[in-house]
Structures are given as C-alpha cells and as structure tokens.
Amino acid sequence: MSYAYLFKYIIIGDTGVGKSCLLLQFTDKRFQPVHDLTIGVEFGARMITIDGKQIKLQIWDTAGQEAFRSITRSYYRGAAGALLVYDITRRETFSHLTTWLEDARQHSNSNMVIMLIGNKSDLESRREVKKEEGEAFAREHGLVFMETSAKTAANVEEAFINTAKEIYEKIQEGVFDINNEANGIKIGPQHSPTNPSLPGAGGKDGSQGGGCC
Amino acid sequence: MEDNCEGCMELFSQDGVLLKQAHSYYIQYFNESGTLYITEYANTKDRFIEWKPNSVTVHSDSHDSEWSFVNAIYRGEQMSPQPPDSKPKYIKLDMNQVRSFKVSKKNDTMTFFDGKGEILCHFFFQHGNCFSLFAALKGLLKTTVSKRDKNIHIIVDETLQLNKSFATLDLFQDSQSASIVWGFVRSFQEKPVETAFGAFAKIGNTIGNNFMPSSSPQPIEEEVITNDVKEYERGVESSDGASPKDYEIIHSSPELPSRLQYPRGNPLSYDQWTALQDSEGRIEDVEYTKLHIFRGGIAPSLRKVVWKYMLDFYPWNSSNADRKTILGKKEQDYYDMKLQWKTLKPWQLQNFVQLRDRLSLVEKDVTRTDRTLPFYAGDNNKNLQAMSDILMTYVMHNFDLGYVQGMSDLLSPILYLLQNEVDAFWCFAGFMERVCTNFDADQAGMKTQLSNLYILLKFSNPTLASYLDNQESGNMFFCFRWLLVLFKREFELHDVFRLWEVVWTNHPCNNFHLLISIAILEKQQSEFIGEEMGFNEILKHVNDLSGKLDVNDILDNAEGLYYQIRESSQLTNEVRQILGLPLIAESSPKDDSTDSIENELMANVDKAYENGLHTSYF
Ligand SMILES: Nc1nc2c(ncn2[C@@H]2O[C@H](COP(=O)(O)OP(=O)(O)OP(=O)(O)O)[C@@H](O)[C@H]2O)c(=O)[nH]1
Ligand SMILES: [Mg+2]
Numbered sequence: 031m032s033y034a035y036l037f038k039y040i041i042i043g044d045t046g047v048g049k050s051c052l053l054l055q056f057t058d059k060r061f062q063p064v065h066d067l068t069i070g071v072e073f074g075a076r077m078i079t080i081d082g083k084q085i086k087l088q089i090w091d092t093a094g095q096e097a098f099r100s101i102t103r104s105y106y107r108g109a110a111g112a113l114l115v116y117d118i119t120r121r122e123t124f125s126h127l128t129t130w131l132e133d134a135r136q137h138s139n140s141n142m143v144i145m146l147i148g149n150k151s152d153l154e155s156r157r158e159v160k161k162e163e164g165e166a167f168a169r170e171h172g173l174v175f176m177e178t179s180a181k182t183a184a185n186v187e188e189a190f191i192n193t194a195k196e197i198y199e200k201i202q203e204g205v206f207d208i209n210n211e212a213n214g215i216k217i218g219p220q221h222s223p224t225n226p227s228l229p230g231a232g233g234k235d236g237s238q239g240g241g242c243c
Numbered sequence: 244m245e246d247n248c249e250g251c252m253e254l255f256s257q258d259g260v261l262l263k264q265a266h267s268y269y270i271q272y273f274n275e276s277g278t279l280y281i282t283e284y285a286n287t288k289d290r291f292i293e294w295k296p297n298s299v300t301v302h303s304d305s306h307d308s309e310w311s312f313v314n315a316i317y318r319g320e321q322m323s324p325q326p327p328d329s330k331p332k333y334i335k336l337d338m339n340q341v342r343s344f345k346v347s348k349k350n351d352t353m354t355f356f357d358g359k360g361e362i363l364c365h366f367f368f369q370h371g372n373c374f375s376l377f378a379a380l381k382g383l384l385k386t387t388v389s390k391r392d393k394n395i396h397i398i399v400d401e402t403l404q405l406n407k408s409f410a411t412l413d414l415f416q417d418s419q420s421a422s423i424v425w426g427f428v429r430s431f432q433e434k435p436v437e438t439a440f441g442a443f444a445k446i447g448n449t450i451g452n453n454f455m456p457s458s459s460p461q462p463i464e465e466e467v468i469t470n471d472v473k474e475y476e477r478g479v480e481s482s483d484g485a486s487p488k489d490y491e492i493i494h495s496s497p498e499l500p501s502r503l504q505y506p507r508g509n510p511l512s513y514d515q516w517t518a519l520q521d522s523e524g525r526i527e528d529v530e531y532t533k534l535h536i537f538r539g540g541i542a543p544s545l546r547k548v549v550w551k552y553m554l555d556f557y558p559w560n561s562s563n564a565d566r567k568t569i570l571g572k573k574e575q576d577y578y579d580m581k582l583q584w585k586t587l588k589p590w591q592l593q594n595f596v597q598l599r600d601r602l603s604l605v606e607k608d609v610t611r612t613d614r615t616l617p618f619y620a621g622d623n624n625k626n627l628q629a630m631s632d633i634l635m636t637y638v639m640h641n642f643d644l645g646y647v648q649g650m651s652d653l654l655s656p657i658l659y660l661l662q663n664e665v666d667a668f669w670c671f672a673g674f675m676e677r678v679c680t681n682f683d684a685d686q687a688g689m690k691t692q693l694s695n696l697y698i699l700l701k702f703s704n705p706t707l708a709s710y711l712d713n714q715e716s717g718n719m720f721f722c723f724r725w726l727l728v729l730f731k732r733e734f735e736l737h738d739v740f741r742l743w744e745v746v747w748t749n750h751p752c753n754n755f756h757l758l759i760s761i762a763i764l765e766k767q768q769s770e771f772i773g774e775e776m777g778f779n780e781i782l783k784h785v786n787d788l789s790g791k792l793d794v795n796d797i798l799d800n801a802e803g804l805y806y807q808i809r810e811s812s813q814l815t816n817e818v819r820q821i822l823g824l825p826l827i828a829e830s831s832p833k834d835d836s837t838d839s840i841e842n843e844l845m846a847n848v849d850k851a852y853e854n855g856l857h858t859s860y861f
Binding site: 038045046064065066067069070071072073088093095097098100101104105108 | 604607608610611612613614615620647648649651652682684686689718720723724727728732778779782783786787
C-alpha cells in the first residue's frame with residue numbers, strides 16, 4: 031500500500047504499564063490481557079489518514095525491564111514520535127518518568143514528539159496517580175498528555191493519531207528535515223518530490239522501505 | 244580420493260577392538276567390536292588406520308569395493324561430502340592426520356589425537372592389550388615420548404629430520420612455544436584432561452610440522468579477495484544498482500572448506516536408555532549418551548527422565564538407590580526455601596524492597612508467559628501458581644541473581660514437560676547455572692556473547708559480517724532475544740525441547756548456540772543484502788523469523804559450520820577460544836591485527852551499551 035509518509039514511533043515506559051497492549055489495541059483493535067512480556071523489541075504497523083494523506087506508522091514496542099535498558103536505548107535514535115507510558119494504578123511507574131524522559135531526549139533527535147500516556151484508565155478504583163498530576167508533568171516538560179485504556183480502547187486511537195498530527199504539523203512548519211531519515215520520517219515511494227506541500231522533498235528515493243512492516 | 248583396494252597392503256590387523264570414540268558420525272558403531280587394520284597403498288604409499296565393525300562381514304585382505312568409505316575426519320581438500328542417507332561403513336584414518344597417540348595405564352585402550360585438541364579415535368582392546376598395535380606403530384613411525392605424560396607418544400615428522408628427542412628440546416624459549424604454554428595453562432584450569440592431551444599433541448605439531456596453518460604465506464590473500472567479491476556479487480544478484488564498492492571488503496578473509504551435511508539421527512529411545520545403564524541404574528558411558536542426544540535428541544516420552552541428568556538434577560553415575568536419596572534431599576531443600584519467603588511477615592516484606600520488587604515482578608510476568616498454551620491458560624491455573632512459586636523460591640536460592648525477565652521463558656518449557664514443581668525447580672536451577680551470565684545486571688554476559696557471535700560470523704562469513712557492520716548492526720543486538728532465552732521465542736515448543744537438549748550436551752563445543760545463530764543468519768543473507776535492508780529492516784526481519792524456522796535443518800547446518808570453521812586453514816586463536824579449541828602460536832603480524840579487531844569490537848559494543856546510541860535509519 032502506498033503512503034505519503036512513514037513515521038517511526040517508539041513506545042517506552044516501565045515494564046507492565048501496558049505498552050504491548052496499547053500497540054495491539056491500536057493495530058488489531060483487540061485487548062489481549064495475556065500477551066507475552068516483551069524481550070528486546072516488538073513491531074507493529076498501521077496506516078492512518080491525516081489531512082487526506084496516507085501515513086504509515088511503524089511502531090517499535092520496547093521492553094520496559096531495567097536490565098535491558100542499554101539494548102532498548104539503541105532503538106530510540108531515528109524515531110519521530112514516542113509514547114511515554116505509565117500505569118495510573120502504580121505510582122512508581124509515574125515516578126520513573128523523569129528517567130525515561132531524560133533517556134529519550136538524550137538518545138533521540140531533539141524534534142521527536144513525545145506523548146505522555148497514563149494507561150489503565152479503566153481501573154479507576156485502583157488509581158494511584160491523579161489525572162492532574164499527569165497533566166502537570168506534561169505541561170512542565172512540554173509533552174502532550176492523555177489517559178488511555180488498552181482494555182476498553184478509550185483514547186488509544188487518539189494517542190497514536192494525535193502524535194502523528196503533531197509530527198505532520200512540524201513537517202508543514204519545516205521543523206523536521208525530512209531528507210534526513212534519522213529524524214524518523216520517510217517519504218512514501220509513490221510521492222513525487224515536486225509536491226509543493228513537502229518542503230525540500232527531493233533527492234532521496236524512498237523506495238527501499240516500501241516492503242517493510 | 245577413491246577407495247581403490249588394488250595394491251592395498253595390510254600391514255597389521257587385530258580383532259576384538261571396540262570403538263569407544265570417534266567423530267559423532269560413527270556413533271552407531273560406538274561400543275561395537277571390530278577389527279583394526281593398518282594398511283598401505285602401493286601407489287601413494289599413504290598409510291591408514293582402519294576399523295571395521297564385526298556387524299559388517301569383512302574379508303580382511305580384500306577391501307570390498309562396494310563400501311563407501313568416509314574419512315575419519317574431514318579436512319581441507321580431503322573432504323568428501325557424504326550422501327545424506329548413506330551411513331558410513333567403516334573408519335579410515337589417514338595416518339598423516341594423527342599427531343599423537345596415548346596408551347592407557349592398563350594398556351587396554353589407545354587414543355589417537357589430531358593435534359588440535361580433538362580425539363580422532365579411541366579404541367578398547369577387548370582381548371588383552373594393545374601391545375602389538377603399539378609395536379606396529381613404533382615400527383612405522385618415528386615417535387617421541389611426551390615429557391609430561393609418558394603414555395603419550397608424539398609423532399615426529401621425519402621430513403624435518405629432527406633428531407633431538409622431545410625431552411631434550413628447549414621448547415619454551417621461542418615465543419611460539421611460550422604462547423602454546425600460555426594457552427595450555429589457561430584452558431588447563433577448565434578442562435585439565437582434554438587440554439593436556441590437546442596441548443601435548445600440539446607441541447608435537449610445532450616440532451613435527453613447520454607448516455603451521457596460520458603462518459601460511461601471504462599470497463593466498465589475493466585469491467581470497469577475488470573470491471569475496473564473487474561471493475558478494477552473488478549475494479546482491481537480485482538487486483540492481485548496488486556496487487560492491489559500497490561495502491568494505493575484508494582482506495584476509497579465510498576460506499572455509501565446503502559444508503558437509505550432518506542429518507540428524509534417531510532420538511534416544513527408551514530401550515537404548517535402559518541398555519545404557521548398569522544393573523544398578525548408573526549411566527555407564529556419559530559421553531556416548533550425550534553424543535547420541537546431540538545427534539538425534541531424546542524421544543518425547545523419555546525427556547522427562549533424561550532432562551534430569553542433563554540439567555544436573557541427578558548425577559550421571561548415580562544408582563537407583565542414590566537417586567532415591569537425592570530426590571528426598573532435593574524435595575526437602577526446595578520446600579525449606581519455599582517456606583522462607585512464604586512465611587515472611589508483612590512488615591518484613593515492607594522493609595525489604597529488593598525482595599518485594601522481585602516478587603512483584605515475578606507475579607506480573609508469570610501472567611504474561613505462554614498463556615496461550617492450554618497448560619498455562621485460564622485464571623487460577625495451578626501451573627501458573629507453580630511457576631510463580633518456583634521463580635520466587637529461585638530468588639531465595641540465588642539472591643544475587645534473583646529474578647530477571649526472560650527467566651520465566653526458560654522455566655515455562657521445563658515445567659510444562661516435567662509437570663512437577665520440585666523437579667522443575669531443580670532442573671530450572673541447573674539450566675540457570677549454564678546461562679546465568681545472560682542475566683548479569685550489567686549485561687556483561689550478553690555483551691560477550693554478542694561480540695563472540697560477531698567474531699565467529701566475521702570469520703565464517705565476512706561478507707555478511709561487513710554488510711551488517713555497514714548497516715550499523717555489527718553489534719548484533721538484533722540477536723539479543725535469541726541468545727537471552729536460547730531461541731525459546733523462535734520455535735514451537737517441541738522444537739525448543741529438541742534444540743535445548745542438543746545444546747545441553749555441549750557437543751561439539753560449548754558455544755554451539757552461536758553456531759546455530761550463524762546457521763540461521765546465513766540463510767537470511769540474500770534477503771538482507773538483496774533487499775538492501777538497513778538497521779530497522781534487519782531487526783524487524785529477524786524478529787519476524789519466529790515460527791518460520793526448521794530446527795533440524797538449522798542444527799544440521801550449525802554442525803556442518805562447526806567442522807568447516809575448525810578445519811579452516813586460517814583458524815585464529817580468538818575463534819579457537821570461542822569454540823573451546825586449544826590455542827596455538829600464530830605468526831605475529833596476523834596475531835596483532837586480529838587482536839586489535841577484537842579490542843575494537845569490544846570497545847564498540849561497550850560504547851553502544853553505554854550510550855545506547857545507534858544511528859538508525861529506515
Ligand atoms: N485493566 C487494564 N489492564 C491492562 C491495560 N493495559 C495493559 N493491561 C494489563 O497489564 C499487563 C501488562 O501489559 P503489557 O502490555 O504486557 O505491558 P508492557 O508495558 O508491554 O510490559 P513489558 O513488555 O514488560 O515492558 C497485562 O497483563 C495486561 O493485562 C489496561 O488498559 N487496562
Ligand atoms: Mg511489552
């Protein structure tokens with residue numbers, strides 16, 4: 031299938047916060063509570079439409095386990111978007127956000143759009159982190175924020191799509207250098223470099239990634 | 244080479260000779276009685292040690308020309324691919340390949356070594372002793388007695404006219420010998436017996452043979468480069484536009500002998516297992532048993548029993564009575580340890596954060612391990628409870644290691660198979676003994692494995708290695724999951740059983756799983772290069788191989804690869820070390836370069852780990 035752009039995403043955050051469940055809900059529209067824990071990295075992909083344009087999201091779901099951090103970090107570089115996830119029913123996953131954020135900022139490009147996600151919003155009775163706290167953290171660090179539930183699918187689409195919209199806007203504003211694939215954006219194979227809405231979209235032939243995902 | 248028996252002269256023969264050990268290809272004849280010959284071919288003057296099992300009718304002086312013969316070992320140009328279905332009929336060992344031999348104290352066994360640390364053949368003389376064979380060998384060969392073990396006889400190459408005896412040679416003055424001794428001392432601590440044999444044989448090699456593999460003259464290089472380019476071009480045939488110049492061509496790449504097929508054998512059956520035990524239930528020949536398992540695995544119904552030996556639950560030499568005692572003790576120990584954490588008071592846990600964190604991680608992960616298997620499916624599943632109890636008890640058993648993700652993946656198949664909490668715990672603990680460095684807090688064990696994998700790949704397939712390097716994948720991170728949980732996620736459960744039991748035999752070397760990795764990777768080479776895959780695509784492609792791999796084919800190729808690498812004329816010490824072969828002195832210029840490559844590589848992996856920095860593009 032042809033696409034105008036391909037965006038690379040990463041999903042990061044403590045183990046067990048629901049990263050893999052969020053991905054599965056987004057790509058397959060189902061909740062699999064017994065999903066295997068992640069070792070290394072897993073992949074998902076889905077096509078979305080923004081502003082009438084087909085955009086392919088290539089999503090890397092990383093392992094949250096502390097011990098694997100040195101490996102998973104190597105996947106950050108070259109991502110256009112990141113979902114930083116915590117679990118609203120476990121305060122420690124919220125406390126670790128600063129470390130995750132530092133790590134992500136240090137090992138990825140500076141324009142990466144980061145969406146903060148408080149997951150498991152369906153478990154209201156076990157909530158340990160108030161929504162306002164999430165909002166405040168996001169404001170303080172310049173992130174977009176949303177509470178989601180991979181179980182009920184609440185806000186899952188929005189989380190992924192809003193991130194893509196933000197990236198798309200940054201492209202329109204010329205903030206992202208889309209000729210540099212290290213920014214996690216690739217122009218689709220069918221798109222002519224003369225498209226006026228794509229600043230400086232010439233040069234690079236995007237055909238090589240077409241088969242991926 | 245053909246088995247032409249015209250002009251073949253029998254110099255010696257003796258019957259009642261049991262084959263105890265040889266290349267695992269001959270496993271079907273192990274412990275069989277047969278006749279041993281020394282033969283000489285008139286035209287070439289080549290001499291052979293031959294052994295034929297009694298189960299095949301033998302006419303001692305006329306070699307049946309219908310018999311397909313197989314060289315006892317495969318090396319260099321002598322490699323003759325074996326048709327996959329034809330079983331070797333007898334052993335034929337070129338005397339030129341023998342570097343030393345050892346006579347046992349009782350004079351009832353004789354062992355032939357290749358000088359590379361490997362046993363070529365090991366014979367037991369049922370009727371009396373090996374004196375007559377010994378005398379025959381002494382008559383044909385110039386030998387010298389090893390300085391350290393009077394039972395080892397080193398063959399002196401007459402072409403060199405070395406008249407000094409081994410004992411009077413001042414061996415350790417030059418750097419070559421010093422390095423042999425160094426290698427010897429290093430590996431002696433781990434494998435005293437094998438090392439001693441290998442190293443002495445090697446010393447024989449240095450004296451007796453000037454044509455050291457790695458000191459071969461340089462001109463080979465040119466040929467190798469051309470070859471490399473050819474190989475590269477073959478690899479990218481399907482893609483257009485890529486020029487070989489885009490990629491670095493490795494200069495001193497070694498040429499491997501061609502790959503032989505090693506089709507898997509039959510699994511160890513119940514009857515065979517019973518026959519392997521003495522009247523009190525002791526396994527008599529452990530190496531043979533392991534070799535059998537290496538070649539064919541274990542019959543599914545027997546796994547439950549044999550895994551306990553492979554995972555050090557029971558010692559191989561334990562009798563039926565011993566095992567009763569051991570089982571009682573293990574049960575007791577397990578329940579004691581389990582009680583330790585079960586009886587912690589809430590305030591104790593409250594003030595013991597390391598333990599609390601581990602227990603809660605275990606709880607979270609047990610519900611996310613193989614839940615699609617009916618055995619672990621559903622809520623309130625008692626097998627989940629057992630898995631959780633085992634992992635928590637393991638935290639008490641080895642607190643330094645504790646629990647790290649990946650361990651539940653290693654436990655799951657064991658518990659599934661054994662269906663017993665105590666058995667599964669101890670077998671899991673035995674498994675962890677082998678792979679615990681995978682779970683080092685600083686990931687040092689994984690770093691070493693990934694860099695060893697790269698070193699082996701660079702040696703066996705420099706084209707693929709340099710392609711991966713150019714795609715910023717030289718750190719081999721994309722193989723992380725394979726190595727961390729020993730391919731558990733890549734195969735269907737019964738294939739995991741097979742692969743694990745084969746790896747647990749430690750045949751043909753301790754790092755066989757790295758050769759398995761290469762066997763898988765080399766099959767992807769044409770796609771990697773042909774589709775010009777980059778960092779992202781390679782990682783994704785490798786991830787997606789899960790469930791698509793053929794375990795037998797991979798084991799077959801991994802074994803073939805082992806012998807290819809081992810028999811390569813340019814084997815380096817860093818590769819020898821990874822494969823557990825004794826080190827030998829190498830010519831200095833090469834030595835330096837490989838060393839620096841290794842250092843550079845380790846530094847790179849280290850750096851990558853430290854920063855987690857890796858440029859990655861689509
Ligand atoms: N109630 C509820 N449970 C969820 C939700 N999302 C995930 N879970 C549960 O949380 C557990 C962990 O989810 P995963 O998606 O495996 O967590 P992860 O972040 O991928 O963890 P790692 O792979 O270890 O890094 C699962 O067992 C799910 O059942 C949610 O939105 N609501
Ligand atoms: Mg996950």
